[in-house]
Amino acid sequence: MIHDDVLQTARLQVRPFEPDDAAALVALFADPLVARWVDAGEPLPRAEAELWIERSRENLARYGYGTGAVVERASGEMIGWAGFARPEDGPEQIIYGLARAHWRRGYGRELVAALAAYARDALGRDRVVATVHPANTVSAHILAGAGFRRGDDLAEDPESHCYVLHLTRS
Known part of the structure; x- marks a missing residue:
């Protein structure tokens, strides 16, 4: 991240992802x-997982942010991924996903709030999309x-809804 x-x-x-996270x-x-x-809702082949990690690490080096491994602090277990994707033809987007065993614990809300604050405070963005x-x-x-609101005009995929959060600095 x-x-x-x-x-x-x-x-x-x-x-940040490590090669062993594949x-x-x-x-x-x-x-x-x-x-x-x-994406297509399919399992992720090992080669694609390795490429994702490689590209995430390249984004970190080039832009200072990307996606990374979500680790539960109490257990040290990698339970998901989160960060910012960089679509070629659109704004950076928040992405996240968690292992099913960790759903319904408020982790998604925790991640979204932290990513939005990071976009505002560290990246200086005035809005963030998902x-x-x-x-x-x-x-x-x-x-x-x-606090995100629908803003479909930004969605590059007609089968997706775009949500926008306008960020204010305190």
């Missing part, structure tokens, strides 16, 4: 309920609870 550091919340940390990403995407809202499949009502609810 952050080039030289980690993003920490009360219960989680988002750290196996954990593959395992996360092996659960069809975790994979269903990401795209969500229309049937992914849980993520839509998390985003709405964090």
